[in-house]
Amino acid sequence: MSAKTADKIATGIIIAITALIALALIGLLGYILYRGLGHISWHFLTSPPEAIRKGGGIGPQLFNSLFLLVLTMIITVPLGIGAGIYMSEYAKAGKITSAIRLVVEVLSSFPSIIVGLFGLLVIVNKFNLGFSLLSGALALTIFNLPLMVRITEQGLRSVPVQQKEASLALGISKWKTIRSVQLPIALPVVLSGSILAAGRIFGEAAALLFTAGMSSPRLDFSDWNPLHSASPLNPMRPAETLAVHIWKVNSEGLAPDATQIAAGASAVLIITVLLFNLGARALGRYMHNKFTASK
Amino acid sequence: MKKSNDREVATPHLAEEWVGKVYTFICILFLIITIFSMVYFVASKGLSTFIVNGVNVKDLLTGLKWKPDSDTPMFGALPFIFGSFSTSILAAIIAAPLGFCAAVFMVELSPKLGRTFMQPVIELLAGIPSVVYGFVGLSVIVPLFRDLFPGQGVGIAAGSLVLAFMILPTITTIATDALASLPAGLKEGSYALGATRWQTIYRIVLPTTLPAQMTGIVLGIARAFGEALAVQMVIGNAPHIPHSLFESTSTLTSAITLSMGNTAMGSVQNNALWSLALILMLMTFVFVFIIRWLEGRKKL
16 A cells, blocks of 8 residues: 555544544533423423423422522632732742642542542531532532633633733732732633633532532522522522533433433533633623734 | 721721631631542441451451351452452543543544534533433443343443443543644644544644543543442442443442441441542542643643
8 A cells, every 4th residue: 555545544544533523522512402301391481390290390400500600710719819919929949849749639630529529528518518519609600710720820821921020010019919900801711711710610529429419409489589499599408400400310310301401401511611612702702802913 | 087098998808808818718728528428437437447446457357258247247349449449440441441442533533523412422421320320231232232242231241331422521531632732733734744534643643642542541531430320230239249241340439328228337348348448539639640740741
């Protein structure tokens, strides 16, 4: 076989495999949407699940997922940005800093189930927070902090060094420079990264099994006092999220329409994650255009 | 007089500076305390199986029978360890060539299509939640394997196929970065000598980027090793070493997921599960160090 024929065959195989990957994704999305969209209705999105009978919905789960996402972001963003600023601006190059880097790297590669187990042991049992939204949010915070640190570092690195030096030369303190000069410029990167992290939080289940719990008590959607036990806003109640619900329905669901529920819930989950992805891209592009002179 | 004026101006600055330093330091301190307490708590729980309950370390690592509820409980975790390693390594064997081909397509063959089309495809694959992968695996791959091969369809084959798709984005992204960062002169030199594209890729590009490719593959294996729910849904969850790829088995993560909720805290059954978690955690350390070592080699 001549070199040219080999080249042609290899090129053909590479293109075929790439097409196969693209087709697999299209098939995957198509399958979920095809199976799930038919089952999505207003009733399905708002009504509570049924244990044994047909026709259960995912209302509380959907609400829990969104509420948990908000709670987690409220805790994660200030912590992650603070730690990211420390790593990129305050940490001096040396043994301690590289040790911290190693620690962050290890934390980011911990399996989410380990984070969940740690949450069970320390947050749920030791701190006595029980299976609750707050426990879940704290576990997800641990899970997402390394990512948030990396995103912030990346964002700050994208700031032109002249901007920082000009600000410091004007006699503005370092912290004020970071806050008012560097962070605003880094914002597009940080924001689109955070939205991607939000998508990851929304789909996470393993870290939540043993922290936010697998049960969803009846919610009273007319009671918005966070201190009442049936209130949807109460952070101390157990809360099964959408992703956990999909897993539970698939592995131990007793309802006769379990597969349809799983398909419908998967479709909702996929659509939300897709929206997060598209949102992050669109926002990143919009802010990039707005903040820079490029078209 | 002038001096005191200066001080008045300087003090708020210093206070502000102090706020920033303390705030960011507390954030990083929180991170460090978290990881050390994580290692401490999981390790102390996982080791208590051996210290408090007197289970032999060797029995746990090499035992073949997992019978926590029988009269003479047996805690042989080898089937789980075997399941975890075989599914994640098989997943990497499936995903690595696919990822390399996709990366070659995106960097060498058609950068334009790669950027506008394949890049979003890979990002979407990365964004799909693991339970959705598990659901699709359970409702498409398992029935397909059940029809095509003898057995129930669940098992290592189904698990590693699902995992392969989940780790494909990791492998592809790192392979793409590695190919893109290759000095152009290297390839041009090869082309100038009359080599075809495939010869260049096979003889020049692949060997030079091999450490980086390996980093991607190890990262992929690490991710597959720790993935819990998607695997648990398609692996079958029988606690023994299977005789074929299509026979029900378990992994470390699936065993933990299934049983952790059904055992009482502090019991030997529960502690044994923490030992599995400890193995999982130690493997994470091993993966991180392999990756560090590979990255060190890449720089040379």
